[in-house]
Amino acid sequence: MLLLQLIHDEGRDVMVTVAVTPEAPGETRVAISPETVRKLVALGCKVRIAAGSGARSRFSDETYRAQGAEIAPSAAEAVAGADILLKVRRPSVDEVRGLTSGGIAVAMLSPTDDRPGLDALAGTGATLFSMEFMPRITRAQSMDVLSSQANLAGYKAVVNAAAMFEQAVPMMMTAAGTVPAAKAFIMGVGVAGLQAIATARRLGAIVSATDVRPATKEQVASLGAKFIAVEDDEFKQAQTAAGYAKPMSEAYQQKQAELVAGHIKAQDIIITTALIPGRPAPRLITRAMVESMKPGAVIIDLAAERGGNCELTKPGEIVEHGGVRIDGRLNLAGEVPVNASSLYAKNLLTFLELMIDKKEKTLKVDWEDEVIKGTLVAKGGQIVHPSLQPKGA
Numbered sequence: 001m002l003l004l005q006l007i008h009d010e011g012r013d014v015m016v017t018v019a020v021t022p023e024a025p026g027e028t029r030v031a032i033s034p035e036t037v038r039k040l041v042a043l044g045c046k047v048r049i050a051a052g053s054g055a056r057s058r059f060s061d062e063t064y065r066a067q068g069a070e071i072a073p074s075a076a077e078a079v080a081g082a083d084i085l086l087k088v089r090r091p092s093v094d095e096v097r098g099l100t101s102g103g104i105a106v107a108m109l110s111p112t113d114d115r116p117g118l119d120a121l122a123g124t125g126a127t128l129f130s131m132e133f134m135p136r137i138t139r140a141q142s143m144d145v146l147s148s149q150a151n152l153a154g155y156k157a158v159v160n161a162a163a164m165f166e167q168a169v170p171m172m173m174t175a176a177g178t179v180p181a182a183k184a185f186i187m188g189v190g191v192a193g194l195q196a197i198a199t200a201r202r203l204g205a206i207v208s209a210t211d212v213r214p215a216t217k218e219q220v221a222s223l224g225a226k227f228i229a230v231e232d233d234e235f236k237q238a239q240t241a242a243g244y245a246k247p248m249s250e251a252y253q254q255k256q257a258e259l260v261a262g263h264i265k266a267q268d269i270i271i272t273t274a275l276i277p278g279r280p281a282p283r284l285i286t287r288a289m290v291e292s293m294k295p296g297a298v299i300i301d302l303a304a305e306r307g308g309n310c311e312l313t314k315p316g317e318i319v320e321h322g323g324v325r326i327d328g329r330l331n332l333a334g335e336v337p338v339n340a341s342s343l344y345a346k347n348l349l350t351f352l353e354l355m356i357d358k359k360e361k362t363l364k365v366d367w368e369d370e371v372i373k374g375t376l377v378a379k380g381g382q383i384v385h386p387s388l389q390p391k392g393a
Contacts, residue, residue: 015362017046018352019082019099020053021075023089028056028337031086031107033345034067040349041068044361050078057341083363084355086348088341090117096126102380104355106348108132108145111377111388112278118388122378131347132277133385135374142350143371146277147191148343153332154195154273157300158184160332161269162203164298164318164325169269170204181206183266186225187284187309188273189216192302196271197223205269210260212248213239228263230255247276260284265292272309273302278387281306287321295323304328351375 018040020032030053032040037047047069051061061071072078079085079098087095087107096105102125109130111118121128131145141147161184162169171181184200186193189211197220200207207225209216214236220227229235234252248256264270264285274282281303290299290312301308304315312321313328320326333340354371357364366372377385 016044016084016356017048017082017100018084018086019072019079020047020049020086021078021091021095022050022053023056023087027089027331028334029088029341029344030054030057030059030337031088031341031345031348032064032069033057033342034059034063035342036345036349037064037067037069040352043353043356043358045356046070048072048078048082050075053078054341057337059341084352088344090114090121093120093124096121096124096128099126101125102127104129106131106351109377111385118377119383122383123381125381126378127376128378129351129372129375130377130385131351131375133375133377133387135370137370140371140374143347145344145347148347149333149340150190150192150273151195152336152340152343153302154192154271155199156332156335157192157271157273157302158196158199158203158269160327160329160335161271161298161300164327165269166296167268169200182268183208184269184271185209185228185263185267186271186273187211187260188275188303189213189220190273190275192273193271194219194223196273197225200269200271201225208263208267210256211274212246212252212256215239228259230259247282257284257286261286261289261292264289265294267293268297270297270299271302272299274309275303275306279306281309283309283311285310285312287311290324290326291322293322293324297324299324299326301326301328302332305330 040047049064049069050072065071079095081100083100083103085105090107090109091105104127106129111130134140134144168179169182172179182205184205184207186196186209189209197207197209201224208228209220209225210228217227238246272284299310301310301313303309304313310326312326315328316330318327355365
């Protein structure tokens with residue numbers, strides 16, 4: 001009887017193996033933190049991490065090992081026979097092939113980009129979950145990676161802008177004279193925008209903000225900023241049930257552009273954050289608007305990954321036009337990797353807890369769960385998410 005119990009316990013101990021591998025060279029974040037290693041081990045998981053995976057987030061192999069992780073010499077050895085692979089960005093086909101048959105990969109898959117690459121991943125037979133598809137429901141807030149990372153991006157955008165501005169941000173009254181406060185304009189008041197407003201206010205800037213969603217007006221005011229928008233009937237209906245901004249009519253866009261153009265002229269710092277998942281970024285700042293700004297002004301474009309909110313944005317670069325610098329650098333959350341990785345890892349942990357039976361300590365996925373269904377991209381060799389099906393299918 002004792003022998004049978006030992007065999008049962010040994011089998012249960014390795015029932016769910018979670019693997020983590022290093023990200024591509026340009027990605028500083030990692031999908032697991034020492035804290036989440038400890039909690040996954042407590043859930044009965046075996047955690048196997050490729051050596052050096054957390055180095056760019058200041059998580060050493062020794063720190064992981066101290067929390068119960070096994071450190072594998074290579075990525076291939078980390079994923080070999082694992083049940084679950086955790087990543088920040090889309091994993092490679094080779095990584096996914098290393099999983100057990102029907103294994104699970106969880107990451108920010110950028111599901112609307114590189115469809116052939118996504119089809120190749122699905123073709124491995126792995127079960128793919130994309131964290132960008134997390135439903136906007138109350139119980140899923142702790143798993144919302146877009147929000148956790150956008151919050152940090154909004155903060156970092158203002159910090160970067162302040163450093164590039166080359167003037168003081170707060171008003172300073174000195175014996176030699178008064179230094180005026182910088183004027184900061186936040187375009188798009190989602191999670192990143194709200195954090196940008198709060199951070200700019202803490203630095204002492206005079207802050208204004210705009211968004212086409214009427215619900216944001218009160219949020220902007222609560223943070224001590226001025227709200228700028230054309231508040232007509234279309235504006236009052238400009239928000240989807242999921243909380244995203246609706247595409248606006250050309251007539252509204254023209255009226256809003258005229259209002260914004262007049263406001264932009266006097267701004268020192270502009271942070272643009274308008275982004276609708278899976279679509280090109282809306283164009284908010286034209287070349288003419290940039291040319292109306294004062295030399296030394298700074299634009300930080302958080303929508304650069306989708307083409308940018310500014311006409312002159314070059315994704316991944318900082319450019320200067322008429323003395324105005326436009327920052328299109330990507331992955332600002334990755335510039336604060338310790339915090340970004342910790343939050344992302346916690347999002348993933350909460351998601352995995354839905355799949356693991358806490359009593360039996362085994363993998364148990366409820367395929368009818370709203371969160372599971374909402375994030376499931378591929379299963380059994382097929383792309384299954386409704387939004388990724390051919391039109392008319």
